Amino acid sequence: MNEIDTMKSLRKEMIAISNLGQDGNLQSCFSSLEILWALYHDGMNYTYENRMEKEHDRFVLSKGQSNLALMVVLAKCGYIRHDELKCFCKLNSRISMQADRTKFDGLIECSAGSLGHGFPIAVGMAFAAKMCDFPGHVYTLVGDGEMNEGTMWEAMLFAASENLDNITMIVDDNNSVNKMLGGMNLPEKLSAFGFAVENVNGHNIAELRSALQRKNGKPTAILAKTVRGYGCKTLMEDPSWFHRYPSEDELPRLYKEVDEF
């Protein structure tokens, strides 16, 4: 199976799981999928076996609403059992809308949920790596809407001041913020805050891999242009899918749309 077919397969799996768990942020998850896939497939120096070693690369999901996409990617990597995904959102499950790191034995670095937390924590991890002379790089996925949070810019001030060239912030830029505030101009602001800025197509895995592997001698922000609900016509066109799950009746149509995309 090539990577495009794999992405289709994972999108259909997310639709099915969302139906089973009766909850979902499918638009966000579809937006982030290729980024997460690229991270765990040659983007990072990471294996399940080396996850507890301090030298490996680390990943923090700051935009917690993309957790289901992360879970299907980790399952595809073999780090989570596929049948466990069926427990999505069930009582006492460890697979839910947002991740709880205490249930994952090092596989998930940071519990998520409230926006504006993961990235500053990732900055602390990068600073710790510098302090201890660990070679590992820290990657973190944030949302463009999340960039409205003040803590993001607080942490950027620190990352630039300490010249943390071992952190890469990937912005899943699915045009959320422009619906709320005008004049955001993220590239200009990120650059002004001391970050090297890379612009990529956030659904192009090859472009993402290449950007993830580039080191810029300073903190890096990859602006990944994405589309909410990418890969499924209904999810791309209907804003109500930001937070809802598909009914049994809707499944065939959504699967078909993914196949035909």
Next chain:
Amino acid sequence: MQKAVSEMIAKDPLTSLFLVDIGVWAFRDLLVGYPRRVKNIGIFEPGTISIAAGLSLSGITPIVYGISPFIVQRALEQLKLDFVYQKTGGNFITTGASYDFSTLGYSHYCPEDVMTLKTLPGFEVLTPATPGQFTCLFKACAKNGVPSYFRMTDYCNKNEVHIDFGKAKLMKQGKMGTVAVWAEMLDAVIGACSNLDVSILYFTSAVPFDYEALRSYMDKKLVLCHPFYEGTFSDDIQKLGWNSDICEIAVPKKVLRTYGTKGDKDIELSLTPEAIKNRIQNFLIQP
């Protein structure tokens, strides 16, 4: 405080200190001696607490020093989600207890800190009132893997009491009632009770709360005396199932707008030794 923190930084390379642009003079030698681990990070408490959590999740013990309301209230969500939810340890030392910064106004007061942090499960809330007590509690808690809040006051007790972490200290035994006292109120309570036939129990932690120490006095009248907002220990007293009369001598839950000195405030709020004595006496003689 400075000595205990400095010793830990010097001895343990897996520790780090962030100053929120406060204490820079006191820690000037550490800032020069350990520039990679000791930083005057600047004034952004929420981001600072999150970054400290990143250190903690990397095996480094973070220590953050700042002003009480800006650590406890401005960064409350970070304390909750980045330390409690992540189940990781850290140390938060503050200055500006209650209305210590009396001339600065309500923005710099924090009599609600203990009550607020008690809402975070697993968060240690420590209220030492001498440098020696801080050292004892810091050594016990700094690297125990849970978040710990050290509420420091500029108005330390002159009575140096040797303490154990989590244990109340019996200062005096009496028959008429029991006074449970916290933090810098101890000196005033000792003065107030010099001629009263009461027991005095001195607490240096709010969490953990030493229930056992109070349990043996449940048949007597109880006075709670502390420099925090009234009601701070209501849940603890309820948990004990207290069945005798209770009087609380504490900071009233209102916006304090009067400035003045710390002493002026004590008079205004009836928290001087004389006022405390009168309040306890009146309470004890009530049928």
